[in-house]
Amino acid sequence: MRPILVIAERKLTAPGRLNPASLEAIAAAQELGRHLQAPVQAVLLEAEAAGGLAAELAQYQLEAVLHARHAALAAYSPDVWTAALVQIVTAAQPSLVLLPHTYQVRDFAPQLATRMGAGLISDVIGLSAAQGEPRFLRPMFQGKFAAEVGFAARQEGAPGFATLQIGAFRADAAARGASPAPIRDLAVTPPASRLQAGEVFQEAKQAVDLTQAPVIVSVGRGIKEPKNLDLMRELAAALGAELAASRPICDAGWLPMDRQIGSSGQTVAPKLYLAVGISGAIQHLVGMKGSRTIVAINKDPEAPIFEVADYGIVGDLFAVVPALIEALRAAS
């Protein structure tokens, strides 16, 4: 049986450690492997000198860890990653290659799939099998719909590729093996990269730490204009809350970047998160869905934010928020 291959990823800021999204991909592959009766193998790309990570991966229930080492693999480049993985995938002959939908994977996976004459199904949130073929669930239209997707007829022997949305599968569901999986060393010969990458860096240090705030009022593009922030500040004051925002609000400079919630901002889990005029794109949800109580105020009943909300008010925020400020003041 051809294996399912998981491409593991090292942590961006701590390359000696695994990106936990790799374990989510292993858990997903193991689950699908049970449906398809296919073994799971994991791939690790590392520079010559590195060590330890392959043994860590081998703790999981895998048929093998494919360990490719080469000096060029010290730092990421799409050219190098794609060329190395073409060699590995060609040798391993998997039916399916699963990758976590990280920034890095988004950068090279479409190139890799295309070079191998294969298709890539991105941002997958669910897996199943129909007649021995994998089926995938993925969001479309910004999460307003989910789609069941499969590969078009493939050339005999060509693998399929899929990337898994971060958080859609549980890292702690990755099964460990009774004994360590064998580690197979693979030789790869990537070409020189056409790209020269600089150091990874952060912009100015964050001045506000929203992770400690017990109550957060978070505002999105539904507030229409920056002058309406005054109304939102009043609401925040009435709740004793910190003010936060979706990305477009910070991109536009209406609030500073360190008040952005989401995959490229802060991740928070307050006891109360009030989302006002926020649609609930996945990149926003990952930053706040762990909140204890979530309230959404949005005029669109189909807005995905309602999928994670405990309390939902479908209505015009410009009517609801003033009424809410009044009710809170009356109640205190």
Added chain:
Amino acid sequence: MKILVCLKQVPAKDAPLKLNQAATWIREDVSFETNEPDAFALEAALRLKEAHGGEVVALTLGPARAAQVLREALAKGADRAIHLDAGEAAAGAPPLDAFAIAEAVSRAIAGESYDLILTGLQSDDAGYGQTGVILAELLGAPHATIIMQVEPAGERRIKVKRELESGNFQFVEMPTPAVLTIQSGINKLRYATLMGIKQAKNKPLARMTLEEIGASAGLNRQLVHRLFVPSKSKGTTLISGSAKEQAAALVAHLRNDAHVI
């Protein structure tokens, strides 16, 4: 620099979307607009041209209605436009996937030599997030994704700022021709001026059909079997009534049930 910008027309942000009969795509009787990251890609191209000279060509693939994104791009300052007309069959039939779109674009621009090709990082409809990268691979050009800054870096080279996870960034240099996928918020979008709208009428807008370039949904590498409204994972308590009633009920819930205020 000669810059190609690929733009897609997608349903407007606040359009109430409904599925078609077969539940394979949405019904098309909604309003459409330029995909947001693509608008930022166009803006980035126009700014590069204004600072360093050159030409900006706007391209879209879609049915007749999609030509509107090109007219807007021309009004904002693009020099000319190319419409890969997917025909009316595109309404209802399975749309082209990221691979088929990239293949069509690569065929349409064969013979032209662009220094830079910009796309949005993903579209608000299918959300594949792949078209630009696949196009780069088909053209044999280097690429970089989720770009927050672009500038020339000497003869036939560019320097870009990539957005990486958890607030990290990285500068990357590469030779041109190159393909970049642009992140929303990289710049501030301009509006078309009246003058621009007037001038746009005289700018060239070339049209090619998919048949002419030998592209179709037959090249798709993925099949959408069906779309559906996702089931709610949480039992959301929806609060109805007037704004005043909603506010009072919410405060009561937060105090008495959730105990958070």
